[in-house]
Amino acid sequence: MTLKAIIEVLTVSFKLGCTSFGGPTAHLGYFHQEYVGRRRWIDERSYADLVALAQFLPGPASSQVGIGIGLLRAGWLGGVAAWIGFTMPSVILLILFALLMQGFDIGNSGWIHGLKIVAVSIVAQAVLSMGLKLTPDRSRATLAILAAAITLLWQTAASQIVLLLAAGGIGLFLYKHSEVAGSSHSALTMPISKRSGMICLGLFLALLIGLPIVRQVVGGEGLFGLFESFYRSGSLVFGGGHVVLPLLEKEVVPTGWMSKADFLTGYGAAQAVPGPLFTLAAYLGAMISGVKGALVGTAAIFLPAFLLMAGALPFWNTLRQNKKVQGALVGVNAAVVGILLAALYNPLWITAVQQPEDFVLAILLFGMLVYWKLPPWLVVLAGAVGGMLLV
Template sequence: MKALFEVLIVSFKLGCTSFGGPIAHLGYFHNEYIKRRRWLDERSYADLVALAQFLPGPASSQVGIGIGLLRAGWLGGVAAWIGFTLPSVILLLLFALFMQGFDLGTSGWIHGLKIVAVAIVAQAVLSMGQKLTPDRNRVTIAILAAAVTLLWQTAVSQLFVLVVGGGIGYFWYRQKSGATIHSLTVPISRGAGAVCLSLFFIFLVGLPILRHSYEADWLALIESFYRSGSLVFGGGHVVLPLLEREVVPTGWISKADFLTGYGAAQAVPGPLFTIAAYLGAMINGVKGAILAIVAIFLPAFLLMAGTLPYWNTLRQHEKVQGALIGVNAAVVGILLAALYNPLWLSAVDSSRDFVLGLLLFGMLVYWKLPPWIVVLVGAAGGELLTLL
């Protein structure tokens, strides 16, 4: 019970302070779960990130769910999801109900939070790069991964980079990985994992059939959001066009309202998938928000719980270890690419922005200040920049 409560509290704190999108979230997670609390070793965390990158859905939320599952079992996974998503769900629900005409997109503090995200990802690139790319071969994989990710920006490019990185690692390191792999205690049996994977596919195939067989608004909403959450590779930003095609042409909400929700989702912490709370509330109030948020995150939970027992066994094999070395190096490259685009390009517009980002980076890396302090300083700094 103590571990479960600890997972809920820590994930809730992260849900209140994790701005900047999935890549930035992984940096926050690394700082809190690995460096500060040491719930996992560096290699296990990198392997969990690699697994989440391979699976469809919100990668950062899946990493958080995986850590919760490993730390406190089934309820730990649920607690990690609730804690991380609840702050942004509440904010977006309130926004949908009471603040539909308020423009957040030009606020100075939002610009400051974008610079915070740059500092967070830069810290993650530095920290993970030192541990996961210690030799020339792995640095080469990371550089190539960053180049391909930047030059070929599609929904499947990251998956392609991870597969190729794993293939290179398989041939270069399959017999000389030399790494000590700490076995993870996964409180989920393979049978339970198989049930979760079966349920994922049953819902994916069965919900569309039910939707066309029974005309019910609540069933149509669940099916739309579950399918959107099941078929997204590449993170939260990729789900937005999918959701727009689901809710705008059907007449559930207008395009203007959808874009307003997109702006609000950028301004709140936590996963971008929580825009489902805003959309659901616009469609059918609080009930719609609850149905939409559960439906869009359910595939992520089922996939992580279903694959984790098998993943823990696979990663022990020497050949798989070699492939994971390559995958982890590619993850560093993807982080590096994300640091430039979209984070740097969307946040750093002037020398003043760079100075603020440098200050925040120093606060994180060298002064070792808690991330929530860095978030507050970043928001205040962004507001101050608008006055200069």
């Protein structure tokens, strides 16, 4: 692929990274308008296939779709350019915000409290929308409720991994012959060989298994510990960016890297910037270890998404027709709703909603998001102002 094509991918994805507010669903709409409608880099059927694959894989769906289009347009470097362009604007903004947090004693400011309440409302919206889509019947709703209960009552590092594996097994048993497991789709053509795909998938698994072992040997402090924690979190997120919240919270708060208040402040700030919510890793890394930590954290949390997208593409046409695989995914998605519901209570609710006025602000912001359909950045601004008024 030519240098011109790579620069073109970087430029277009950077523009999208500066303007794509509203979460992954909105991002996919912006991508469709730009890549399919305006530039015709990819046709409708291939775009739909890429979106389906991104939904199937763990990780940030919108970023993975962008990476896939970059791979199609300009090869491996095109995929890297698409990721850099789309994530760079929000990474820069969140690093600057983290440095501001460290430079001034603003942790107890009213607007910071307002950002925490914003996070409650946004995750509540995510639970509602995901619940309607992913748990529409009794069996899946029951699975979600059990996952929420277990997540709250069994708070260990391994609990969510065990939950997702168990939910996948239940889904395999219950839904392998069900219509909810999906149907056939059009074929997707990508310039990636099966050998390259196997290498990417092998590297993904090697890092997921090997990094924790090495960390046990060399210790969990420093940038290596940060990389391992964020890579593992990025590897296990099904269901969208909001689900990374409980995973990351368990990595950075109990370990003493930062307070729960600072974590929730960053999560609220991440709602106000364009681009993927996974760039919360930039804020967390900067709070833990400055700019180096931000770069390491960002690279670590997105690396699984890149390896999985590049690794799965050559096999997707066959894999997506497998009812057993898709049945397992149905179970995993139901459990994800429960995990996110648990995160709505702890750490969000118990930290942010401490008096009736906080609850009033939370339901007002929830109404702005769900019923009035206001843009997230405006809701974040309203939350910050409301938090100042409450103090």
